[in-house]
Amino acid sequence: MANDLFNSFMNGPDEKGRFGDFGGRFVSETLMPLILDLEAEYEKAKTDDSFWAEMQYLWTHYVGRPSPLYFAESLTERLGGAKIYLKRDELNHTGAHKINNVLGQILLARRMGKKRIIAETGAGQHGVATATVCAKFGLKCIVYMGAHDVQRQAPNVFRMRLLGAEVIPVSSGRGTLKDAMNDALRDWVTNVSDTFYCIGTAAGPHPYPAMVRDFQSIIGKEAKEQMQEAEGRLPDTIIAAIGGGSNAIGLFHPFLDDDSVRIIGVEAGGKGVNDDMEHCASLTGGRPGVLHGNRTFLLQDDDGQILDGYSISAGLDYPGIGPEHSWLHEIGRAEYVAITDKEALDAFQLCCETEGIIPALEPCHALAHVAKIAPDLPKDHIICMNMCGRGDKDIYTVAKYLGFDMSDTEGRAAD
């Protein structure tokens, strides 16, 4: 079925920006002409070799791509089952996959003559990536960040300021990532002529979900080639963590038509997927709704009011998910599971100890699921997991969390 144009999972979205029933363009009239303009410019750039040549140059020399595909031998031995490969996107400049997408959008903004870039950020990784690329190209950069996140992510706030960005703490709503996105949209509505909104995940109104996916697909394309080199075949299972879902769709998309490849997305289960909604598992614990320009699975109450969600990982702390994931979930091409804070923290330590890699808390969710399934899989089963970010930003959070446990276990966190 691979490469069959009519039966492909890779053709979405349609001309209305829909993946099945998900996606779309649910924005105010003021923004509608802007996103139509953006779509037209992106369609032009997509087929322009010079655009991709510039991307390729920067990916190679500025970001450090291709990122390695690394056989995690010790981890494989420890788990005693499937063979585990890590796609090392945490080695990118700025420490995560975010810059893959930011470069694409900023090059597009330059083509469109936009001089002022706005972005939303949760943990600050997308904000840092945007500030970085804006510094490189001499563009004004304004980052909206929830007031609460500004406080708990001080190092990233300082990084953004060093890079010349203006960080605006958002206190509207409850001061979370979704409120930061609301305020970025309000800025865009106000400054329509000179501003480009650089969205950090594969969500928002069309064409963002498709565009961000296309920029992040470099992850999956490389992984496919590298796996061919290393093993001479496709992986059996690919796994990635999901907040909005950009690193995951980047890994998944090039494999969608490879029927033999099992695809698993891992959501943030927080304190557990329960009625208290202390999690961010939109697919596992939410239902379809409309927010931030697209129809997708959302955490919401009976009245259709959006809930905040909770996760130890600020980067997964979003009550929605990219619309393409909602579609893949509905048609069953990808499976989605949830991992709790506790399981993610265990995986964090496992990764440090076995591989000498300090991972970000986001991919720890994916790793925790790998640790769950690998032991029961045969030794010739190949898993490829996206290590989408490094953990420098998270050591304070982890220390605090483990510190709490340490009081009971004399210096060593409980297993």
Place this chain on the structure above:
Amino acid sequence: MTRIDAKFAALAEKGQKAFVSYIMGGDPDMATSLEVMKGLPAAGVDIIELGVPFTDPMADGPTIQLAGQRALESGMTLQKTLDMAAEFRKDDDTTPIVLMGYYNPIYNRGVEKFLVDAKAAGVDGLIVVDLPPEEDDELCIPAQKAGLNFIRLATPTTDDKRLPKVLQNTSGFVYYVSVTGVTGATEAQAANVGPEVARIKAATDIPVIVGFGVNTPEKAEAIASVADGTVVGSAIVSKIAAGEPVSDVLAFVKTLADGAHRG
């Protein structure tokens, strides 16, 4: 003919411009906002926009955002907003009610069910900020079929090429957003608004009402004079936020209505 159409016909006969007021349903609580709502027609309000609170009002400035938060904290829901409309209708069968808000609470309830309930509650029209013409199949077309007006926003970014698409399925009136920005942020300027209204009126026979950035009786008069009427929202909501007695809020509304009616 909906109550909105009837209202504009009556105003045209009197040679008067329309004054439209916005309040958030349930702000600061349902009883108070119902009391304000019931007093609006006597204060000179021709059409009532009743806000449906939503957690993520991406087109609203701080004043309306906070009103929504107060309403939600007081336990307001879409159902209770419909209850408010129905309660108002018991004493007033002519003043049009337009629900204004965002799509998710409606989508969550189910479009068909919502339209039946809204009609039964005596609602006449809908303004749903995050449904542009590109998404007309969602609610706009079903609403028109159910006999409700679907009032579209036109904005300074709606150029001549796009205008026909925006006007195509609009009914009741066109809501011209006078500034690029959120509610209550910048002040509308009659000198800028006049030519824009003329541009829209050249393309439609539906009345054109101007809102966003209208906050004083003088401004209401100036804006109404270059359009078919004007909307005030944030300035009224600010009075409610300040905890002013209902009678004072309504006295302020009357000065705005008088201003608009002079225009």
